[in-house]
Amino acid sequence: xxxxxxxxxxxxxxxxxxxxxxxxxxxxxxxxxxxxxxxxxxxxxxxxxxxxxxxxxxxxxxxxxxxxxxxxxxxxxxxxxxxxxxxxxxxxxxxxxxxxxxxxxxxxxxxxxxxxxxxxxxxxxxxxxxxxxxxxxxxxxxxxxxxxxxxxxxxxxxxxxxxxxxxxxxxxxxxxxxxxxxxxxxxxxxxxxxxxxxxxxxxxxxxxxxxxxxxxxxxxxxxxxxxxxxxxxxxxxxxxxxxxxxxxxxxx
Amino acid sequence: xxxxxxxxxxxxxxxxxxxxxxxxxxxxxxxxxxxxxxxxxxxxxxxxxxxxxxxxxxxxxxxxxxxxxxxxxxxxxxxxxxxxxxxxxxxxxxxxxxxxxxxxxxxxxxxxxxxxxxxxxxxxxxxxxxxxxxxxxxxxxxxxxxxxxxxxxxxxxxxxxxxxxxxxxxxxxxxxxxxxxxxxxxxxxxxxxxxxxxxxxxxxxxxxxxxxxxxxxxxxxxxxxxxxxxxxxxxxxxxxxxxxxxxxxxxxxxxxxxxxxxxxxxxxxxxxxxxxxxxxxxxxxxxxxxxxxxxxxxxxxxxxxxxxxxxxxxxxxxxxxxxxxxxxxxxxxxxxxxxxxxxxxxxxxxxxxxxxxxxxxxxxxxxxxxxxxxxxxxxxxxxxxxxxxxxxxxxxxxxxxxxxxxxxxxxxxxxxxxxxxxxxxxxxxxxxxxxxxxxxxxxxxxxxxxxxxxxxxxxxxxxxxxxxxxxxxxxxxxxxxxxxxxxxxxxxxxxxxxxxx
Numbered sequence: 156x157x158x159x160x161x162x163x164x165x166x167x168x169x170x171x172x173x174x175x176x177x178x179x180x181x182x183x184x185x186x187x188x189x190x191x192x193x194x195x196x197x198x199x200x201x202x203x204x205x206x207x208x209x210x211x212x213x214x215x216x217x218x219x220x221x222x223x224x225x226x227x228x229x230x231x232x233x234x235x236x237x238x239x240x241x242x243x244x245x246x247x248x249x250x251x252x253x254x255x256x257x258x259x260x261x262x263x264x265x266x267x268x269x270x271x272x273x274x275x276x277x278x279x280x281x282x283x284x285x286x287x288x289x290x291x292x293x294x295x296x297x298x299x300x301x302x303x304x305x306x307x308x309x310x311x312x313x314x315x316x317x318x319x320x321x322x323x324x325x326x327x328x329x330x331x332x333x334x335x336x337x338x339x340x341x342x343x344x345x346x347x348x349x350x351x352x353x354x355x356x357x358x359x360x361x362x363x364x365x366x367x368x369x370x371x372x373x374x375x376x377x378x379x380x381x382x383x384x385x386x387x388x389x390x391x392x393x394x395x396x397x398x399x400x401x402x403x404x405x406x407x
Numbered sequence: 408x409x410x411x412x413x414x415x416x417x418x419x420x421x422x423x424x425x426x427x428x429x430x431x432x433x434x435x436x437x438x439x440x441x442x443x444x445x446x447x448x449x450x451x452x453x454x455x456x457x458x459x460x461x462x463x464x465x466x467x468x469x470x471x472x473x474x475x476x477x478x479x480x481x482x483x484x485x486x487x488x489x490x491x492x493x494x495x496x497x498x499x500x501x502x503x504x505x506x507x508x509x510x511x512x513x514x515x516x517x518x519x520x521x522x523x524x525x526x527x528x529x530x531x532x533x534x535x536x537x538x539x540x541x542x543x544x545x546x547x548x549x550x551x552x553x554x555x556x557x558x559x560x561x562x563x564x565x566x567x568x569x570x571x572x573x574x575x576x577x578x579x580x581x582x583x584x585x586x587x588x589x590x591x592x593x594x595x596x597x598x599x600x601x602x603x604x605x606x607x608x609x610x611x612x613x614x615x616x617x618x619x620x621x622x623x624x625x626x627x628x629x630x631x632x633x634x635x636x637x638x639x640x641x642x643x644x645x646x647x648x649x650x651x652x653x654x655x656x657x658x659x660x661x662x663x664x665x666x667x668x669x670x671x672x673x674x675x676x677x678x679x680x681x682x683x684x685x686x687x688x689x690x691x692x693x694x695x696x697x698x699x700x701x702x703x704x705x706x707x708x709x710x711x712x713x714x715x716x717x718x719x720x721x722x723x724x725x726x727x728x729x730x731x732x733x734x735x736x737x738x739x740x741x742x743x744x745x746x747x748x749x750x751x752x753x754x755x756x757x758x759x760x761x762x763x764x765x766x767x768x769x770x771x772x773x774x775x776x777x778x779x780x781x782x783x784x785x786x787x788x789x790x791x792x793x794x795x796x797x798x799x800x801x802x803x804x805x806x807x808x809x810x811x812x813x814x815x816x817x818x819x820x821x822x823x824x825x826x827x828x829x830x831x832x833x834x835x836x837x838x839x840x841x842x843x844x845x846x847x848x849x850x851x852x853x854x855x856x857x858x859x860x861x862x863x864x865x866x867x868x869x870x871x872x873x874x875x876x877x878x879x880x881x882x883x884x885x886x887x888x889x890x891x892x893x894x895x896x897x898x899x900x901x902x903x904x905x906x907x908x
Contacts, residue, residue, distance in 0.1 A: 223703045
């Protein structure tokens with residue numbers, strides 16, 4: 156532990172998540188700012204209680220709730236992430252060089268998540284925003300049903316890069332219950348795939364600029380060229396038709 | 408559309424007493440009273456009155472009385488006024504009926520059918536005024552066994568986190584948004600003064616209230632409003648809310664009108680938007696998922712605080728409770744069918760869930776049968792009205808109770824059931840900056856502390872009468888309860904013998 160300014164390596168082989176996370180807390184407490192974890196086999200909650208701007212490289216497969224309640228760290232997964240990635244995340248960044256599972260970004264309030272390939276069900280569910288805190292999620296591949304369910308804020312971008320030519324996204328019930336934020340989809344999506352609370356439009360210039368920034372950042376994370384992504388298939392903007400979806404449900 | 412609804416109440420003003428001070432006019436947030444300048448008299452629009460008693464209490468000459476509207480329908484046991492008027496309201500609006508407070512229907516209140524024991528001749532009762540009497544309760548998981556180092560007489564077992572409360576009564580979850588900031592602060596101050604805990608509900612924690620953190624339970628519900636690491640770190644315990652007795656199985660929403668700038672800041676959502684709490688927590692579809700969230704919160708707070716789980720009492724509460732305890736909950740909360748709310752669909756409030764007494768008995772019995780009762784504290788909520796109910800609840804198996812309505816009544820509430828309108832003239836169930844000033848936390852918290860002081864003396868008296876000097880000796884001690892007027896099945900579920908048998 157001579158120099159904490161350099162990369163600190165942790166071998167997670169055989170460690171329970173409680174031991175691993177205790178070790179991470181200890182290292183961050185000692186001032187470590189870049190940690191590399193090897194041999195990660197499903198340990199949960201990595202990054203949860205580390206309120207510092209630490210960079211964590213994960214080799215292997217982190218378990219559920221990666222970065223849950225996370226407030227600041229930056230995580231790079233060299234592999235796939237499981238369910239609940241970025242659950243109720245407040246600040247920080249997660250980059251996944253592979254796939255991620257269900258409910259990615261559930262109730263996320265801030266920070267960014269980039270996933271190179273596909274994600275599971277209910278991704279971006281109940282994401283919300285508050286003032287300068289606008290969570291941003293970019294998915295390289297496609298997503299399963301209920302993408303952006305109950306979404307209340309933030310930006311959810313799905314690039315559809317893995318889709319075969321002529322094939323569209325397969326997800327149904329996209330944006331069901333959506334009442335805030337914005338979903339930007341690249342690739343075909345049919346009206347029957349959308350929740351009834353969702354409107355369809357083309358992104359305006361400001362939104363296009365924001366999208367270009369996010370796609371450029373995404374491409375940089377994974378060593379891709381953003382130009383063909385942005386100039387290829389057009390993006391569709393999905394937005395909430397009602398900000399008060401349940402406002403007329405009750406007798407006063 | 409012309410309304411067919413008659414007024415529910417009739418305001419009677421004794422004109423020989425009225426001094427035209429207009430206190431009633433300024434106090435009523437429903438604009439029931441007004442000055443008729445032509446007549447030179449204060450008049451009332453009866454149809455607006457909700458019978459909250461604000462004007463009655465604040466009329467300096469006690470000139471106002473409020474009666475039920477004597478207008479009658481033709482007698483019909485099936486079609487009583489409430490049934491008829493609910494249909495009218497829906498026919499005029501096309502919406503779900505909303506209401507506030509707890510279930511007001513005449514389901515059996517089992518507390519009123521159980522009586523406590525007292526010592527006579529064969530063992531002496533204890534006088535709590537002269538002898539020490541212990542009400543302190545520790546909320547948290549207890550170890551299966553304690554190892555003591557005999558050489559130095561020190562407990563070697565590492566105890567899970569424990570939070571002491573000085574009497575087994577805490578304040579139920581009531582969010583900032585459902586109630587005013589001043590009401591929240593009143594609860595926080597009283598909890599601090601009396602050494603107990605209040606609960607943020609899912610409204611987040613206002614900056615002003617962080618200083619009461621040691622006496623705060625921070626709630627994590629499906630909306631995750633205002634939940635971040637600082638919030639989790641601020642409280643003494645963390646509570647996952649799965650359900651609520653007033654509205655089991657459904658989510659909720661704080662209507663945009665109530666999301667003021669201050670509420671917006673605390674919940675961390677934009678002003679004026681609906682704050683939706685989905686019905687389920689979408690990261691919990693099973694006991695295993697619940698366990699995952701429990702341990703996510705334990706990780707987020709580094710295992711320093713108890714993490715609890717609250718459910719509404721429903722048909723299979725005992726099996727669910729077993730799962731909750733096995734999932735790692737340090738305490739569990741059961742909220743019964745009489746549990747109150749700031750707003751819920753009336754049809755749900757009045758028809759869904761089970762009474763807390765039977766739920767508690769079933770859960771305590773089940774956890775004991777499985778040998779895991781010690782692994783979690785059991786807290787109950789929903790309809791606790793006085794210290795008798797508290798004492799009976801402890802004898803039935805609870806570690807502590809939550810009170811919501813009783814606490815609000817101490818603050819002025821008259822249970823008019825109009826919390827959902829946000830116009831509470833007592834300054835409790837409102838986010839209106841003008842109305843919430845009606846509560847001065849410093850003064851009103853004294854009423855609340857007094858209530859707990861009174862209950863504390865009464866519980867000690869009842870314990871002393873039973874010859875017990877520590878509340879934990881009563882916990883689950885159902886031999887101190889007897890049933891009056893219950894069926895055999897009910898007694899079996901409650902685990903209580905017939906009085907006199």
